[in-house]
Amino acid sequence: MEKLINDFSFGLFFWQTLIFLLLIFLLRKFAWKPILTAVNEREEGIKNALLSAENAKKEMQSLNSHNEKLLAEARVERDAILKEAREIKDKIISEAKDDAQVQAGKLIEQAKAAINSEKNAAMTELKNQVSNLSIEIAEKVLREELSNKESQTKLVEKMLGDVKLN
Structure with a gap:
């Protein structure tokens, strides 16, 4: 260090200081302003990008909440439509059952x-057949009894005995 102090020259120091100051002035004039401007522009660009990202994030959240709301409304509407369809189905089934019961x-x-009319017709026919058979039987019995003279006389006397005179 002593050697530096002994070899110190004011002229050299002056020129080095002058060149250094000139270099700083030139850098400030031509390099620092464009560099600082570029850095500031870059900083502004980053800020704008961050703001845009934040706005996009908020918009996405808004869209998500809107989508959630639309989905909830769609679910409610779907449930209402399904409920209405079930009610209509039950009503149609009920009406069909009622109609079927009425038809049955x-x-x-x-x-x-039809059974009663068939029964009445059968009963009438049976009565007619029974009456015809009864008449035929009575006719045969009477013919048999009245075939001889003695039977006829007995029958007339019996009938006369059954008849009471007032």
Whole structure:
């Protein structure tokens, strides 16, 4: 260090200081301003990008909440439509059952009426056959009894005995 102090020259120091100051002035004039401007522009660009990203994030959150709301509304509407469809289905089934019961009742009544009419017709025919048979039997019995003279006389006397005179 002593050697530096002994060899110190004011002229050299002056020129080195002058060149250094000139270099600083030239750097400031031509290099620092463009560099600082570029750094400031870069900083502004980064700030704008961060703001844009933040705005995009907020917008995405808004869209997500809007989508959630739309999905919830769609679910509610779907549930309402399904409920209405179930009610309509149940109503149609109920109406079909009621109609089927009414039709079955009508068919049963018609069948009962047909059975009764067939029964009455059969009873009438049976009565007619029984009466015809009874007449034929009575006719045969009477012919048999009235075939001889003695039987006829007995029958007339018996009938006269059964008849009471007032």
